[in-house]
Amino acid sequence: MSVDLSVEYLGLKLAHPVVPSASPLTGDIDHILALVEAGAPALVLPSLFEEQIEHDAMAVHHGIEQGAGGFAEAASGYLPDLNDYNTGPNQYLDLVSRARKEAGVPVIASLNGVSTGGWTLYARVLADQGVDALELNVYRVAADVEESSGHVELGYLKLVEAVRSAIDVPLAVKIGPYFSAMGSMARRLADAGADALVLFNRFYQPDFDLRTMEVVPNLVLSTPYESRLVLRWLAILFGRVDADLAATTGVHEAQDAVKCLLAGSTVSMMASALLRQGPGQLTKVRDGLETWLESNGYESASQARGSLSQQAVADPVTFERANYMKTLTSYTPTW
Numbered sequence: 001m002s003v004d005l006s007v008e009y010l011g012l013k014l015a016h017p018v019v020p021s022a023s024p025l026t027g028d029i030d031h032i033l034a035l036v037e038a039g040a041p042a043l044v045l046p047s048l049f050e051e052q053i054e055h056d057a058m059a060v061h062h063g064i065e066q067g068a069g070g071f072a073e074a075a076s077g078y079l080p081d082l083n084d085y086n087t088g089p090n091q092y093l094d095l096v097s098r099a100r101k102e103a104g105v106p107v108i109a110s111l112n113g114v115s116t117g118g119w120t121l122y123a124r125v126l127a128d129q130g131v132d133a134l135e136l137n138v139y140r141v142a143a144d145v146e147e148s149s150g151h152v153e154l155g156y157l158k159l160v161e162a163v164r165s166a167i168d169v170p171l172a173v174k175i176g177p178y179f180s181a182m183g184s185m186a187r188r189l190a191d192a193g194a195d196a197l198v199l200f201n202r203f204y205q206p207d208f209d210l211r212t213m214e215v216v217p218n219l220v221l222s223t224p225y226e227s228r229l230v231l232r233w234l235a236i237l238f239g240r241v242d243a244d245l246a247a248t249t250g251v252h253e254a255q256d257a258v259k260c261l262l263a264g265s266t267v268s269m270m271a272s273a274l275l276r277q278g279p280g281q282l283t284k285v286r287d288g289l290e291t292w293l294e295s296n297g298y299e300s301a302s303q304a305r306g307s308l309s310q311q312a313v314a315d316p317v318t319f320e321r322a323n324y325m326k327t328l329t330s331y332t333p334t335w
C-alpha cells in the first residue's frame with residue numbers, strides 16, 4: 001500500500017495516527033511493550049495524580065478525610081483509600097524511565113493536579129525525566145454553585161499558562177466538553193500555550209445503589225456512539241484553533257478513526273477498545289484506516305485531514321442549528 005499514514009503530533013513524528021491513550025494498559029511495561037508490538041506509534045501514560053504524590057506525605061488525604069462524613073455521598077471519605085494504590089510518584093518515574101528506554105516510541109506523560117503549585121512542580125519533574133511531551137488531564141466538575149463559568153475558565157487558562165512557562169516540552173491539554181463556549185475556550189487554551197487539545201475527557205457519571213443508599217463510582221467503558229460529540233467539535237475547531245487536535249472517546253473501530261481524521265484530528269486515541277479487545281485492536285484500526293484511505297483515493301492521512309470539517313462553513317452556529325432541525329424532522333416514529 002502506498003498511503004502515507006505519518007503524522008506530526010505535538011511536534012513528534014509518528015508513523016500513524018492511532019495512539020493508545022492513558023489507561024491501565026499504558027501503566028505497566030509488559031502491556032506497553034505489547035502495544036508497541038501491535039504498532040503503537042506513541043504512548044500516553046496514565047495520569048500521575050497530585051493526590052497520589054501528596055498521599056506519600058500523608059497530608060492532603062488526611063485533610064480531606066477530616067471534612068468527609070457529613071454527607072451521604074461522602075460516607076466513606078471523598079477519596080478512595082490510596083494505601084493499596086501503588087502508583088505513587090516514584091513508581092511513576094520508574095514507569096516513565098522504563099517506557100522511555102524500552103518502548104522505542106515517543107512517551108507522553110500525563111498529569112492530573114489540583115493546585116497550581118502542584119501542576120507546575122510535577123510538570124517540571126516529568127519534563128526533567130525526559131518525557132517527549134506532557135498531557136494535562138483536567139478533570140474538574142464545576143460543582144460549586146457559587147463559582148461562575150468565567151472563574152472556572154480562568155482557572156484553566158492560568159493553569160495552562162503556568163505549566164507552559166514552567167516547561168519546554170510540548171504540552172497537550174485534555175478537557176471535557178462542558179463549556180458553554182467551547183470554541184472560544186479552545187482558542188484561549190491554545191493562546192495560553194496548549195500545543196494540542198485532547199477532546200474529550202470522559203466524565204464518569206456516578207450511579208446510586210438503592211440497597212445501600214450510596215453513590216457508587218461505576219466505570220463503564222465507552223461505545224463508538226460517544227465519538228459523535230468529539231466529531232462535532234473536531235469539525236468545528238479544525239482550522240480555527242492554533243493547536244493539534246486529538247480525538248479521545250469512542251474510537252473502537254477503523255471507521256471511527258477515519259471519521260475523526262476527516263473531522264480534523266491529528267491523532268485518534270484509544271482506551272476502552274484496547275482494554276476490551278487487547279492491543280491487536282490497535283493494529284486492526286491502523287490497518288483499516290490505511291485500507292479506507294487507499295480505497296477512497298487519498299495519498300496520505302494529512303490529505304484527508306479535515307475533509308469533513310466545517311472549515312469552509314462561514315457560520316457554524318447557523319449550520320449547527322440547521323442540522324438540529326434536519327435531525328429532528330428526519331426521525332420517523334416506528335409505531
Ligand SMILES: Cc1cc2nc3c(=O)[nH]c(=O)nc-3n(C[C@H](O)[C@H](O)[C@H](O)COP(=O)(O)O)c2cc1C
Nearest residue numbers: 021022023024046047137222248249250270271272
Ligand atoms: C480504566 C481507565 C483508566 C483511565 N485512566 C486515565 C488517566 O489516568 N488519565 C487520563 O487522562 N485518562 C484516563 N482514562 C481515559 C482514557 O484515556 C480515555 O480518554 C477515555 O477512556 C475515552 O476514550 P475511550 O472511549 O477510547 O475509552 C482512563 C480510562 C479508563 C477506561
